[in-house]
C-alpha cells in the first residue's frame with residue numbers, strides 16, 4: 001500500500017518547476033563559463049595539448065656531425081617565431097656557433113609586436129624588439145637577420161610563409177637548419193612556435209638540399225649540446241630583451257631556462273645542455 005508523505009511546502013508541480021529553473025540557470029552559468037573560457041583560449045596565442053602526445057619510441061641518439069656544424073663558414077639557417085626565441089631556447093649553442101665562426105642567418109617569422117592585443121602600440125613594440133634582437137644576435141655573431149613580418153600571435157602555415165622560407169634557403173644554401181619542433185613541442189607552448197616549426201619542416205623538404213634539420217624546444221631530443229661553460233653568456237643574452245624580461249621576471253625566466261638546461265644536460269651527464277631532435281635529410 002502506498003502512503004503519500006504529508007508535506008507542508010508548495011505542491012509538487014511547483015517544486016518541480018523550481019528545480020527545473022535552477023537546473024536551467026546552472027546550465028546557462030556553466031555553459032557560459034565554458035564558452036567564455038573557450039573563446040579566450042581561441043583568441044590567445046598559446047596552445048595546450050589536452051591529450052599528451054606520444055613520443056617517438058625508440059628515440060635513439062644521433063650525431064649531427066658537430067665538427068661540421070661548429071666550423072668556420074658552416075652554412076646555418078636559424079628560424080624562430082619571435083625576437084628572444086633564439087636566446088631563450090638555444091642561446092648557448094648560438095654562442096658556440098658564433099665562436100666557431102659559422103655563418104648563421106637568422107630568420108624571424110614575426111616581429112613579436114603583440115598586435116593581437118587591443119591596447120598595444122605595435123609599431124613601438126616592433127622597433128623595440130627588432131633593436132633588442134639586433135643587439136643579441138650581434139653578441140653571438142649572427143651573419144644576417146631576416147624579418148618575414150608575419151602577424152605575431154597569429155602565425156599560420158601558409159604557402160606564402162613556406163615559400164618565403166624556401167626563398168631564404170635558396171639564397172643562403174644552408175647545410176643545417178635549426179627550427180622549432182612542430183611535432184613534439186612542450187605540452188603548453190606558443191602557437192607561433194609550433195607553426196614556425198611546421199612551416200620550416202615543409203620548407204626544408206621543398207628546398208631539399210639541407211643536410212640536417214635540428215629542432216629545438218622539443219620533448220623528443222636525440223642530441224644534446226653541452227652549454228655549461230656558455231651559461232653566463234646565455235644568461236646575459238636573455239637580459240638584452242629588456243622589454244620582455246626585466247627585474248624579477250628576468251630572474252624567473254633565467255631560473256626557468258636554467259631548469260630546462262639542467263633537464264637537457266642530465267641526458268648526457270653534464271650540468272647544462274640544449275636538446276635538439278635531429279634528422280638527417282641528405283647525404284650531400
Ligand SMILES: [Zn+2]
Pocket residue numbers: 081082084085190193
Ligand atoms: Zn616566442
